[in-house]
Amino acid sequence: MADTKAPPVKPVLVTGTGSARTVLLRRARELALVPALLLLMVLGTIVNDSFLTERNLISILGASAALAMVVLAESLVLITGKFDLSLESVVGIAPAVGALLVLPAAQSGWGTEFPAALALLAVLVAGAAVGAFNGVLVVKFKLNAFIVTLAMLIVLRGLLVGATKGKTLFGMPDSFYSPATTTFLTVPLSVWLAAIAFAVAGLVLKYHRVGRALYAIGGNPDAARAAGIRVERVMLGVFVVAGVLAAVGGLMQTGYVGAISANQGQNMIFTVFAAAVIGGIALDGGKGTMFGALTGVLLLGVVQNLLTLAQVPSFWIQAIYGGIILVALMIARVTTGRAQD
Amino acid sequence: MSSPLVEARGVVKRYGPTTALADGRLTVLPGESHALVGRNGAGKSTLVRILTGLQAPDEGTVHFDGEPAPPLTDRDAWRRKVACVYQHPTVVPELTVAENLFINRQPLRKGFISWRRLKSEAAALLDTWDVRVDPEARTADLKVEDRQMVEIARALSFGARFIVLDEPTAQLDNREIERLFTRMRALQDSGVTFLFISHHLQEVYEVCQTVTVLRDARWITTAPVADLPRQALVEAMAGETIAEAAERQRAAEPAGPVLLDVRGLRSTAYDNVDLTVRRGEVVGLAGSSASGKIELAETFTGLHTPTGGTARLDGAPLPFGDVRRALEAGVGFVPRDRHDQGLVFGMSIGDNATLSVLDRLGRFGFVGTERRRHVATALIERLDIHAEGPEQPVSDLSGGNAQKVVMARALASDPRLLVLVNPTAGVDVKSKESLLARVDSAREDSTAVLVVSDELDDLRRCDRVLVLFHGRVVAEHRAGWRDHELIASIEGVDHG
Numbered sequence: 001m002a003d004t005k006a007p008p009v010k011p012v013l014v015t016g017t018g019s020a021r022t023v024l025l026r027r028a029r030e031l032a033l034v035p036a037l038l039l040l041m042v043l044g045t046i047v048n049d050s051f052l053t054e055r056n057l058i059s060i061l062g063a064s065a066a067l068a069m070v071v072l073a074e075s076l077v078l079i080t081g082k083f084d085l086s087l088e089s090v091v092g093i094a095p096a097v098g099a100l101l102v103l104p105a106a107q108s109g110w111g112t113e114f115p116a117a118l119a120l121l122a123v124l125v126a127g128a129a130v131g132a133f134n135g136v137l138v139v140k141f142k143l144n145a146f147i148v149t150l151a152m153l154i155v156l157r158g159l160l161v162g163a164t165k166g167k168t169l170f171g172m173p174d175s176f177y178s179p180a181t182t183t184f185l186t187v188p189l190s191v192w193l194a195a196i197a198f199a200v201a202g203l204v205l206k207y208h209r210v211g212r213a214l215y216a217i218g219g220n221p222d223a224a225r226a227a228g229i230r231v232e233r234v235m236l237g238v239f240v241v242a243g244v245l246a247a248v249g250g251l252m253q254t255g256y257v258g259a260i261s262a263n264q265g266q267n268m269i270f271t272v273f274a275a276a277v278i279g280g281i282a283l284d285g286g287k288g289t290m291f292g293a294l295t296g297v298l299l300l301g302v303v304q305n306l307l308t309l310a311q312v313p314s315f316w317i318q319a320i321y322g323g324i325i326l327v328a329l330m331i332a333r334v335t336t337g338r339a340q341d
Numbered sequence: 342m343s344s345p346l347v348e349a350r351g352v353v354k355r356y357g358p359t360t361a362l363a364d365g366r367l368t369v370l371p372g373e374s375h376a377l378v379g380r381n382g383a384g385k386s387t388l389v390r391i392l393t394g395l396q397a398p399d400e401g402t403v404h405f406d407g408e409p410a411p412p413l414t415d416r417d418a419w420r421r422k423v424a425c426v427y428q429h430p431t432v433v434p435e436l437t438v439a440e441n442l443f444i445n446r447q448p449l450r451k452g453f454i455s456w457r458r459l460k461s462e463a464a465a466l467l468d469t470w471d472v473r474v475d476p477e478a479r480t481a482d483l484k485v486e487d488r489q490m491v492e493i494a495r496a497l498s499f500g501a502r503f504i505v506l507d508e509p510t511a512q513l514d515n516r517e518i519e520r521l522f523t524r525m526r527a528l529q530d531s532g533v534t535f536l537f538i539s540h541h542l543q544e545v546y547e548v549c550q551t552v553t554v555l556r557d558a559r560w561i562t563t564a565p566v567a568d569l570p571r572q573a574l575v576e577a578m579a580g581e582t583i584a585e586a587a588e589r590q591r592a593a594e595p596a597g598p599v600l601l602d603v604r605g606l607r608s609t610a611y612d613n614v615d616l617t618v619r620r621g622e623v624v625g626l627a628g629s630s631a632s633g634k635i636e637l638a639e640t641f642t643g644l645h646t647p648t649g650g651t652a653r654l655d656g657a658p659l660p661f662g663d664v665r666r667a668l669e670a671g672v673g674f675v676p677r678d679r680h681d682q683g684l685v686f687g688m689s690i691g692d693n694a695t696l697s698v699l700d701r702l703g704r705f706g707f708v709g710t711e712r713r714r715h716v717a718t719a720l721i722e723r724l725d726i727h728a729e730g731p732e733q734p735v736s737d738l739s740g741g742n743a744q745k746v747v748m749a750r751a752l753a754s755d756p757r758l759l760v761l762v763n764p765t766a767g768v769d770v771k772s773k774e775s776l777l778a779r780v781d782s783a784r785e786d787s788t789a790v791l792v793v794s795d796e797l798d799d800l801r802r803c804d805r806v807l808v809l810f811h812g813r814v815v816a817e818h819r820a821g822w823r824d825h826e827l828i829a830s831i832e833g834v835d836h837g
Contacts, residue, residue: 207453209445212436216444219433226431227444228416286435 033295040302048309064301065190069249071275073242075293080238081218081285085149087246089156091265094247095254098123099169116173131243135236161262170259180255190252202290218285274325346371352401354387361387366560374535376545379555394419424496425505434481439463442495470494486517505536511631522548540629542832571834579828597621600789606650610636611812621787625803632809638793642674643667673756677763683747684735691717691731694749720749741772762793
C-alpha cells in the first residue's frame with residue numbers, strides 16, 4: 001500500500017446550500033405530523049359543522065391536557081433511553097393520596113383532614129417518591145426498567161384499589177378541581193399548565209446542558225459518561241421529574257372528571273406510548289423533540305374528538321382509534337423516512 | 342534528547358489468576374509517532390487502559406512529562422494529558438458534530454446554551470486542526486475517518502497532546518488510510534504525539550518513527566523504525582519460534598474430489614476470492630481481524646450474502662444468506678463466539694447439541710424425547726464432553742466443554758463441509774487437543790474442513806493455510822510452514 005499515491009485531501013466541507021438542506025430536513029422530521037394534523041382539521045371542518053368552533057377546540061385541549069402531561073413525562077424517560085410504564089398508575093394514585101389526606105373518614109378518607117394546599121403538595125411528593133423508587137431500582141440496582149415499572153404499575157394500582165376499597169373519591173376541596181375548572185382567557189388552567197410545561201421542557205432539552213445530557217445518555221451512555229455527564233444521577237432525576245409530571249397529569253384528570261375512581265389512568269400508558277412514538281420519540285432513546293410529542297398528543301386528541309362528534313357507536317371506537325394510531329405511525333414513518341426503533 | 346512525554350516503567354497488571362501485563366515499558370518522546378505492536382494477547386490493550394487512566398497498574402509507574410500520572414478519579418486531569426480514539430465510537434450518533442465536540446461543556450449565555458457560539462467555536466476548533474467536517478452534520482452520518490478526526494479534535498481541545506489510536510485503520514479502506522495518515526503527519530507537525538496501534542506492520546513503517554514490541558505480556562524491544570527491518574520486527578513479535586519451526590511434513594493425503602469450489606466471491610469484506618476444498622482436506626484461513634476471513638467463512642454457512650461470485654458444494658450451488666438451507670446442503674458450523682452465537686446458555690447440553698437437527702428427531706415437527714436423548718448422549722461420548730448427562734445446563738460447563746457442545750451441534754447434522762471459526766478460543770490446553778482431534782477424524786471420514794483461526798496451533802493441523810489481507814487471498818502455505826512466514830504474510834510484511 002506504501003506505493004498507493006495519496007490523493008490530495010478532498011475538502012468534505014458541505015457547502016452552504018447542502019447545510020441548509022440538512023437543517024431543513026431535520027426541521028421536517030419535527031414537523032412531520034403537522035400536515036396530518038391540518039388534514040384532520042380540514043376533514044373535521046367539512047364533516048362536522050361544530051368541529052371548528054371555539055368551544056369544541058377548547059374542549060379538545062381540555063380533554064388532552066392530562067394525557068399531554070403524561071406524554072411529556074414519558075418522553076423525557078424515553079429520550080434518556082429508559083422506560084416507565086408505571087406512570088399510568090401514578091396518574092391514579094398520586095391525586096388519590098392527596099384526596100385521602102384531605103377527606104374526613106366518613107368520606108372514605110384517612111381522616112387526617114390536611115389543609116388543601118398541603119394535600120396538593122402531597123400529590124406531587126407522591127409522584128416524586130414513586131419516580132425515585134423506580135429510579136433507584138433501575139439505575140442503582142440495574143434492574144430492567146420495563147419489568148420494574150410494569151411491576152410498579154400493578155403494585156400502585158393495587159394500592160389504590162386497596163386504599164379506597166375500590167370506591168370513587170369525591171368531595172375534595174375546590175382547589176383539587178381548579179386546574180380543569182378555572183379558566184384564563186376562556187382556556188382551562190390545565191391547558192395553560194400543560195403548554196407551559198411543554199415549553200419549559202422543550203427549552204431545557206434544547207438550550208440547557210441537562211437537556212442535552214438526556215440525548216447524550218439515550219444515544220450513547222458510555223460516550224456521555226466519558227464526557228463527564230453523571231449518567232446515573234441524571235437518569236434518577238428524570239424518573240423523579242417524570243413521576244411529578246404524571247402526578248400533575250393525574251390532578252388534571254381529577255379536575256376534568258370531577259372525582260377519583262380506583263381505575264383513574266388505567267390503560268392510559270398505551271395511548272401515551274402511541275402519542276410519543278407517533279410524535280417521533282424513539283423507543284430506544286436519544287431521539288425526539290417536545291414539539292413532536294405535542295403534535296402526537298394533539299393528533300390523538302383531534303381523532304378522539306372527531307370520533308365522538310361523528311357519533312361513532314361506542315362499541316367501535318376502540319377499533320377505529322387503534323387503526324388510526326397504526327395509520328399515523330405509518331405516515332410518520334413515510335414522512336420522516338427513518339425507521340422507528 | 343528531549344525528556345519523554347510519556348514514560349511507563351515496570352508496569353504489571355493482573356486480572357485474577359492471569360497476568361495481562363508482566364513487564365510493560367513504554368517511553369514516548371514528544372512529537373513522535375510511536376507504534377505499539379504485538380500479537381493478540383501480548384498486552385497492548387492492557388497497557389493502553391493503564392496509559393489512558395481507565396485502570397491502575399498493580400505495580401510500576403506512569404509519568405507524563407516527568408510528573409506522576411493523576412489519580413484515576415480525576416478524569417479532567419487525565420483528559421488534559423491523554424486521549425484514546427478507539428475502534429468503536431465514543432460519540433453520540435444522533436447529535437451534531439459541534440455538540441459532540443462540546444458535550445457537557447457547551448458555551449452558555451445566561452445559563453442557556455448558545456447554539457450560535459457552540460457552532461462558531463466548533464467551526465474554529467475544527468479549523469485550527471484542519472478537520473474538514475461540517476459542524477452541523479449529524480455524527481452518525483460521518484465517515485469513520487472523519488469521525489475519528491472529530492474525536493481527535495475533541496481530545497486536543499481538552500489540551501491533550503498525546504493521542505492513542507487503537508487500530509484506527511481497521512475499518513478503513515486504502516485511500517481512507519492514506520488520508521488518515523496525511524492528517525496524522527500534519528497534526529504531528531503541529532506538535533501532537535501519537536501512540537499508534539496496528540496489526541498491519543507496513544503502516545508502522547509508513548507513519549511511525551519508533552516502535553515498541555510486546556510479546557507474552559512483556560516488553561521486548563523499543564527501537565527506531567529505521568533500525569528495525571521487517572524481518573527483525575516479525576521475529577520480535579513471534580518469539581523464538583523460528584528455530585523450532587515445525588518440520589513435520591504431513592503424509593500426502595490421497596486428494597479427494599473437490600467438494601467446495603468458490604469462484605470470484607465478492608462482498609464488502611472480501612474481494613474476488615477463489616478457493617477450493619477437497620473431500621478429506623483441512624484448509625485454514627488466516628489473517629488479521631480486519632482481513633475479512635471471518636466474513637468469508639460465515640458466507641459459506643449462510644450468514645451473509647455475497648455481492649458477486651459463485652460457490653458450489655459438490656457441484657450444486659451453495660445457498661447464500663439462509664442458514665437453514667446451508668445446513669440442509671450439508672454445512673456444519675462452529676460460530677466465532679460461543680457466547681454470542683454458539684450456545685443458548687439457559688438450555689441443556691442435549692437441547693443445544695441437537696438444536697440444528699430437531700427435524701430429524703421426530704415427525705411433523707414434534708421432537709422425540711427419547712431419540713433426542715439418545716442422539717445427545719452419543720454426541721457427548723463421541724466428543725468426550727465431561728458432563729453429568731444431556732440434561733445438565735450448558736451454563737455449568739467449563740469453556741472447553743462448552744465449546745465441545747458447539748462442536749457437537751456442528752457434527753450432529755453429519756456435515757459434508759465443516760466450517761470452524763476460532764474453534765479453540767478461550768479453551769484450555771487439554772480441551773484444545775481433543776477439539777483439534779475432531780478435525781483429524783473429520784479428515785478420515787472425508788469431510789471437508791475450513792478452519793478460521795488466530796491460533797497458530799489450530800492452523801498447523803491444516804493441509805493448506807490461505808492468508809487473507811484486506812479481503813484478498815495473498816498467500817497460500819502448505820503444511821509445514823514456519824511460524825514467522827505465516828505471521829509475516831498475516832501482518833502484510835511480505836507483500837503490499
